[in-house]
Amino acid sequence: MKKRIFIFLIVLALFFLVLSSKLVLSQETEATFKDYIFSASTYQSDLEKFILARGKYLNFKSISSEAEAVFAAKSLLNSKISFISKYLAALKSKLALETKINGYQENLLYLQLDSEISSLLNTKELVSGSLTLSDLDKIDLELGEKYKNVQKLSFKTLGIISCRQIINLITQVSDQVVLLEGQLEPSSDLEFNSEVVKRRLTEIKQEIAAQNKKINELERMFSETVGSNEEPKKVFNDLNGNLSKIKLTILSWFPNLEEILVLISREK
Amino acid sequence: MKTEKKLLMGICISLFFVLLLLLIVAQGKSKKGILSPALIPTGPQALISIKPIPSENPEIFSIKEQLIKLKVKTQKLEEEKSSLLPPEISFGLGIKP
Numbered sequence: 001m002k003k004r005i006f007i008f009l010i011v012l013a014l015f016f017l018v019l020s021s022k023l024v025l026s027q028e029t030e031a032t033f034k035d036y037i038f039s040a041s042t043y044q045s046d047l048e049k050f051i052l053a054r055g056k057y058l059n060f061k062s063i064s065s066e067a068e069a070v071f072a073a074k075s076l077l078n079s080k081i082s083f084i085s086k087y088l089a090a091l092k093s094k095l096a097l098e099t100k101i102n103g104y105q106e107n108l109l110y111l112q113l114d115s116e117i118s119s120l121l122n123t124k125e126l127v128s129g130s131l132t133l134s135d136l137d138k139i140d141l142e143l144g145e146k147y148k149n150v151q152k153l154s155f156k157t158l159g160i161i162s163c164r165q166i167i168n169l170i171t172q173v174s175d176q177v178v179l180l181e182g183q184l185e186p187s188s189d190l191e192f193n194s195e196v197v198k199r200r201l202t203e204i205k206q207e208i209a210a211q212n213k214k215i216n217e218l219e220r221m222f223s224e225t226v227g228s229n230e231e232p233k234k235v236f237n238d239l240n241g242n243l244s245k246i247k248l249t250i251l252s253w254f255p256n257l258e259e260i261l262v263l264i265s266r267e268k
Numbered sequence: 269m270k271t272e273k274k275l276l277m278g279i280c281i282s283l284f285f286v287l288l289l290l291l292i293v294a295q296g297k298s299k300k301g302i303l304s305p306a307l308i309p310t311g312p313q314a315l316i317s318i319k320p321i322p323s324e325n326p327e328i329f330s331i332k333e334q335l336i337k338l339k340v341k342t343q344k345l346e347e348e349k350s351s352l353l354p355p356e357i358s359f360g361l362g363i364k365p
Binding site: 250 | 325327328331332334335338339341342343345346348349351352353354355357359360361362363
């Protein structure tokens with residue numbers, strides 16, 4: 001008896017451990033997102049300070065106003081780099097949460113996001129070593145070039161996250177449909193026409209399979225196109241348009257499923 | 269031997285309660301709101317998130333509850349996506365040396 005209690009407690013403890021690890025991941029995503037929002041406000045305030053210092057420098061062209069502008073530009077560049085890094089960290093965390101980094105593509109994206117963050121840290125070192133406004137301007141323009149790649153990578157990651165979110169949703173709806181089907185099976189003391197319900201459930205299952213196929217195809221096409229020379233934002237928006245249609249289709253399943261539920265619960 | 273067993277049982281039981289407590293605390297924290305207040309359902313979404321009255325069959329009730337959750341989750345997807353779009357940033361200091 002004691003042995004059984006012991007085994008039960010061990011299983012329960014393991015269950016809680018698995019559950020809490022999932023919670024930790026979602027809390028990590030939340031924390032990185034908060035960091036990102038905070039870095040956005042720091043960037044905004046540093047931008048305002050720099051605009052003031054730049055105005056002074058352009059008006060007076062004195063040594064002290066130049067020193068002030070250099071200081072403000074350094075702060076601005078540092079907070080800009082932090083802003084981009086925090087954004088990438090939030091995206092990375094979201095990718096981990098939604099995809100669990102199971103496949104090759106997610107793994108590659110995760111590593112690319114990591115490498116972009118490291119590369120940004122190198123730029124930060126360049127900023128602290130610069131002494132003139134022209135050097136800082138050059139670094140900022142180079143950062144702008146780097147940011148084009150960051151944007152491309154971000155849209156690709158967001159596209160994959162969006163596809164996976166919809167795939168997860170479809171899987172969860174499909175699980176509920178299977179459970180509903182289970183309600184129809186052996187207990188067959190159902191008086192109502194279960195054939196009609198079965199047919200409607202089969203129709204929904206067929207639609208689920210069709211949408212699953214469609215989204216997998218969309219994900220494949222998106223990955224191929226976003227890597228080419230096409231404008232990443234445009235490719236992402238096109239994908240979103242198609243995903244919105246799928247989302248509407250998913251939403252159209254719910255009234256049907258609710259009706260089926262009502263029919264079954266009335267008879268049970 | 270008996271004392272060892274009792275000790276082991278005691279450890280297991282206390283571990284169980286500690287984990288339970290941690291889980292409750294973690295769940296409480298996660299319910300405070302993920303990402304942004306914009307994701308808290310308002311208007312029609314808030315109405316949808318009202319829990320259904322438990323029907324007699326617990327299995328059907330659970331399916332119903334899950335379907336409602338999935339419906340809300342589907343509607344929320346768009347907002348979550350827009351909060352993670354890459355920020356618009358301008359480059360170049362605008363100073364002619």
